[in-house]
Amino acid sequence: MRRTARGIAVVATAVLALAAAACGKDTPEAPKNNPADLKADLTWWDTSDPANEGPAFKELIAKFNTTYPNVKINYQSVPFGEAQNKFKTAAAAKSGAPDILRAEVAWVPEFASLGYLYNLDGSALLADESDFFPTPMSSNKFDGKTFGVPQVTDSLALLYNKKIFTDAGIAEAPKTWADVKTAAAAIKAKTGKDGLFINPGGYFLLPFIYGEGGDLVDTAGKKIVVNSAENVAGIKVAQDLVKSGAAVKPPAADGYGTMMTLFKEQKVAMIINGPWEVNNVRSATTFGGIENLGIAPVPAGSKKAGAPVGGHNYVLYSGMSQDKAAAAVEFVKFMSSAESQAFLADKLGVLPTRKSAYEIASVKSNPIISAFGPVIATASARPWIPEGGQFFGPLDAMATETLIQGKDAKTSLDAVAQKYLNEVVKNYTLS
Amino acid sequence: MSTVTATPPTTTSPASRSHRPAKRPSWLRRSWDRHWYAWAMVAPVVVVLSVLIIYPLVRGVFLSFTNLTEANQLAEICTKSITGSESCKANPEAWHMVGFDNYVDVLSGKVGQFWQWLGVTLIWTIGCVVFHYTIGLGLAVMLNRPMWGRGVYRVLLILPWAVPAFVSAFAWKFMFNEKFGLFNALLTKVGLDPVEWFSDWKTSLLTAILTNIWxxxxxxxxxxxxGMQTIPTEQYEAAEIDGASPWQRFVSITLPGLRSVSMTVILLGTIWTFNMFPVIFLVTQGQPAGQTEILVTGSFRAAFEGIRNYSLASTYGVLILSILLVFSVFYRRMLRKQGEVW
Amino acid sequence: MSETGTSTLREATIHRMPSAAVRNNRPRSKRKPLASLGLHGTLVLASLIAIFPIVWVLAASFKPKEWIQSTELTLVKEPTLANYDYVLTQTNFPSWVFNSVLVAACTMFFGILMSATAGYALSRFNFPGRRQLMLVFLVTQMFPVAILIVPIYQIMATFGLINTHASLIIAYLTIAVPFCAWMLKGYFDSIPTSLDEAASIDGCGPFMTFWKVIMPLARPGIAVTAFYTFLTAWGELAYASAFIQTDDRFTLSYGMRQFVPQFNPQWEYLTAAAVLVTVPAAVVFLYVQRHLVSGLTAGGTKG
Incomplete structure (x- = not known):
């Protein structure tokens, strides 16, 4: 790849002046005296599950409108899978993008690098920034600026079926992958059921990689480390679980759906999944209620137990008129407040991102939230670079190759590294 | 104008154009007088296609010689602050022309798996179009005859069309599900081993082809x-008197009578199938490990996941276009031997 | 081949337009019992394959969520109407249907108008650019839609058409018209040019000839292309998911797609909605299929 960067230094003042003239407001903060004075028409794209989670968000909007009756929120549910492209297409065309977006953590650096998001530094939203957990907050930072506030956080955990554990005589959740193997053998012997299901996707293999102390890339040293010895060892652990029968051999297509069906029907005792499925497991008639659901941190590898941090942030589209900024800030402030987060935690079992939210009684007494507490505390930040979203395509292929087709872990990871170099982070080096 | 409308419309015979009396003001003027109504008739289509397809297509050809991506498309990136200020800085890596670099990268296999995807695409396209045409033709011949229950058969056989294609694709995917699907359940029932459909690219591609045939x-x-409605019934009756068997009638009357329609549906069917996105995307999802990606799905994933690489996408687009264009020209030559096609 | 009394019948069909009744009495329809069995057997089998996945959709639509994807394979399990109730009362389904009918009908109307005129011009007039135009029609189908969506979005945005049904209708025309123009050119080619000439002598201009003489004769062709255009717009997803942004303007397929996100898909609602779409469609098909194969054929007018 030739990289003759054309260094045309463009003076930005003209554009700046134009933008200022177009917006014509120097004071984005509305007078604080009367909330009813705040008038705006805002569109919010929500990417949460429309059936399970959507209603709770609509309830929150109604609450917001009791204080701010003249801020109209046009709630639009957009499927998570297509929102990223849809937002970028609309933002680039400067037509059709929403004012507020619920963005997945990996999207924020990407959108920010493209200039599609408002820099929130200096706004009321970040006044109490230290109240947010640092790891979820870190996903909003790009180039030293902050572009969003965390809505929910999540991470992978070991979800298990308590009844099957009791039947198999297992007293506590396995702490290492070796423990998982032993437990699976006991479960198979005593109950005839399968022990573990590993979804063959790149994201779901990260605990194996982190467990050996590995990572995908080293952003500080600009190095691709996805094919390191640690990662090979980690993937081999996963391969061994499948080969030995401790884990079900997953199908190459619809692995995720298969995992959830088997788990909800109590055909498999353990899965690696996140809090977003808790509500789903709760409502499944076949599972035996939320009391039957055990939650533990992901098992450790030879170095540590580690799971990737996930979650979603609120971001503001930079094409939104400055006139609306005050109202948008108030809305996001309300939605990300400790009270609102506690409300959502209560309704949906999703994890708050504010420390103060965990002090609220209803959250404190929520068994699901407290079970996920230690999971979140140890969750690892992912490389927050604009290319972050492109890491998973090659990893998914690697997962299928190693877990299903029995390909050698080293060969497969080397191919991933080569792909990262050729297509994703071209200015990095192979380690 | 009135003189023009009084002229009888020319026929498709290409010779008729040149045999005109010799009092000619200018070529353009003459052309306009003779053909304005033909041009008027095609104008709406031409306008819509030019604006919506031809322009992006030409732009796509240009982009394929650049390194333009979502990240470097702007000469400067501006960050708007919620406090009202805006700071812009020059994009140090703004896009530039790269000549044939994209084509080299793609064709040499440095980026993506062009040749593997092309191979899968060819199997996919040929498999689908051959069965589409033969099954479609067989059923059409049967349904074209008068018989009891013809209307009911027709409705049942075109019913799959009424269901949005993505729903049907999901339905087939469900039936091929390795753990909970109907096909594996049936196999187990008759004492066979269930098939891991999506673990091997051949069976995985088969599920997609079967879905698409359906x-x-x-x-x-x-x-x-x-198309069969345009074949005069007298021809069949004459053939019957001559003692032609049903097969002979089919070969000597039905097939030639369907030539024009067949050519159109095979040509466009091939082009569409070659570029058919949703079935592969939904049914196999490229599994296992991207081995059943066809060119469109593969290039979409390669170029549009994360930071969108418009130049790479365009390069694939131009390559796909070139392949199909070569195919169309050859196809037309082949049919030309049997007479005028278009 | 039992051919008794064919000659009189043949004369009859040659000298007048073959009516449906005449065609039905043709000796060709007298099949041997074995051939008849084979024919019906094949068609029954084909019909079964055709409706098989639809039956699965139907069965699933009456099941509670847990039993659709399940280790236990069932046809009926705890049947319920709750899925239908949800789709009809808790979603914008009725307006999606309306939107889809509107978009599909407009696409059909404009599509037929544009492709019939273009097809007629391609069939009858040897104007400069004719062959190139036919090739251009093909070329427009060759560049993958997935790659075109972003630039087309920008063009639509320029015209202020984002989140309007007009954007969809225009986009669908680009898919449907090239094919339909090609098809209709073929149909028009099979209509003898002597008819045009006769009309022209009677004082009809080319537009009048096209409208009054050719269009009625090309009815089966028009019906096929109309059907195709309508269904293309009806089931399309890619453009709809790019251009349409608010729930009340969704088309059916895009609305239904909302039921099955990447995680936690609501199969029960998707299947119920699919059934609600398919049943009226089947009724319409039953009516339309007569026109696809009408008694009045283009070839028959030759006599």
């Missing part, structure tokens, strides 16, 4: 049924 047959059948 989806596409109603269209072929209806198009060919329509």
């Amino acid at each position: 989806l596409g047959v109603p269209f072929m059948m209806v198009a060919l049924l329509g």
Whole structure:
């Protein structure tokens, strides 16, 4: 790849002046005296599950409108899978993008690098920034600026079926992958059921990689480390679980759906999944209620137990008129407040991102939230670079190759590294 | 104008154009007078296609010689602050021309798996189109005859078309599900081993091809049924008197009578199938490990996941276009031997 | 081949337009019992394959969520109407249907108008650019839609058409018209040019000839292309998901796609909605299929 960067230094003042003239407001903060004075028409794209989670968000909007009756929120549910492209297409065309977006953590650096998001530094939203957990907050930072506030956080955990554990005589959740193997053998012997299901996707293999102390890339040293010895060892652990029968051999297509069906029907005792499925497991008639659901941190590898941090942030589209900024800030402030987060935690079992939210009684007494507490505390930040979203395509292929087709872990990871170099982070080096 | 409308419309015979009396003001003027109504008739289509397809297509050809991506498309990136200020800085890596670099990268296999995807695409396209056409033709011939229950058969056979294609694709995917699917359940029931459909690229591609055959047959059948209506019934009756067997009638009357329709549906069917995105995307998802990606799905994933690489996408687009253009020209040559096609 | 009394019948069909009744009495329809069995057997089998996945959709639509994807394979399990109730009362389904009918009908109307005129011009007039135009029609189908969506979005945005049904209708025309123009050119080619000439002598201009003489004769062809255009717009997803942004303007397929996100898909609602779409469609098909194969054929007018 030739990289003759054309260094045309463009003076930005003209554009700046134009933008200022177009917006014509120097004071984005509305007078604080009367909330009813705040008038705006805002569109919010929500990417949460429309059936399970959507209603709770609509309830929150109604609450917001009791204080701010003249801020109209046009709630639009957009499927998570297509929102990223849809937002970028609309933002680039400067037509059709929403004012507020619920963005997945990996999207924020990407959108920010493209200039599609408002820099929130200096706004009321970040006044109490230290109240947010640092790891979820870190996903909003790009180039030293902050572009969003965390809505929910999540991470992978070991979800298990308590009844099957009791039947198999297992007293506590396995702490290492070796423990998982032993437990699976006991479960198979005593109950005839399968022990573990590993979804063959790149994201779901990260605990194996982190467990050996590995990572995908080293952003500080600009190095691709996805094919390191640690990662090979980690993937081999996963391969061994499948080969030995401790884990079900997953199908190459619809692995995720298969995992959830088997788990909800109590055909498999353990899965690696996140809090977003808790509500789903709760409502499944076949599972035996939320009391039957055990939650533990992901098992450790030879170095540590580690799971990737996930979650979603609120971001503001930079094409939104400055006139609306005050109202948008108030809305996001309300939605990300400790009270609102506690409300959502209560309704949906999703994890708050504010420390103060965990002090609220209803959250404190929520068994699901407290079970996920230690999971979140140890969750690892992912490389927050604009290319972050492109890491998973090659990893998914690697997962299928190693877990299903029995390909050698080293060969497969080397191919991933080569792909990262050729297509994703071209200015990095192979380690 | 009135003189023009009084002229009888020319026929398709290409010779008629040149045999005109010799009092000619200018070529353009003459052309306009003779052909303005033909041009008027095609103008709306031409306008819509030019604006919506031709312009992006030409732009796509240009982009394929650049390194333009979402990240470097702007000469400067501006960050707007919620406090009202805006700071812009020059994009240090703004896009530039790269000549044939994209084509080299793609064709040499440095980026993506062009040749593997092309191979899968060819199997996919040929498999689908051959079965679409033969099954569609067979059913159309049967349904074209008078018989008891013809209307009911017709409705049942075109019903798959009424269900949005993505729903049907999901339904087939469900039936091929390795753990909970109907096909594996049936196999188990008759004492066979369940098949891990998506673990091997051959069976995985087979599921997609079967799904697409099912989806596409109603269209072929209806198009060919329509074509059969233009075949004069007298021809059949004359052949019958001559003692022609049903097969002979089919070969000597039906097939030639369907030539124009067949050519259109095979040509466009091939082009569409080659570029058919949703079935592969939904049914196999490229599994296992991207081995059943066809060119469109593979290039979409390569170029549009994360930071969108418009130049790479365009390069694939131009390559796909070139392949199909070569195919169309050869196809036309082949048919030309049997007479005027277009 | 039992051919008794064919000659009189043949004369009859040659000298007048073959009516449906005449065609039905043709000796060709007298099949041997074995051939008849084979024919019906094949068609029954084909019909079964055709409706098989639809039956699965139907069965699933009456099941509670847990039993659709399940280790236990069932046809009926705890049947319920709750899925239908949800789709009809808790979603914008009725307006999606309306939107889809509107978009599909407009696409059909404009599509037929544009492709019939273009097809007629291609069939009858040897104007400069004719062959190139036919090739251009093909070329427009060759560049993958997935790659075109972003630039087309920008063009639509320029015209202020984002989140309007007009954007969809225009986009669908680009898919449907090239094919339909090609198809209709073929149909028009099979209509003898002597008819045009006769009309022209009677004082009809080319537009009048096209409208009054050719269009009625090309009815089966028009029906096929109309059907195709309508269904293309009806089931399309890619453009709809790019251009349409608010729930009340969704088309059916895009609305239904909302039921099955990447995680936690609501199969029960998707299947119920699919059934609600398919049943009226089947009724319409039953009516339309007569027109696809009408008694009045283009070839028959030759006599």
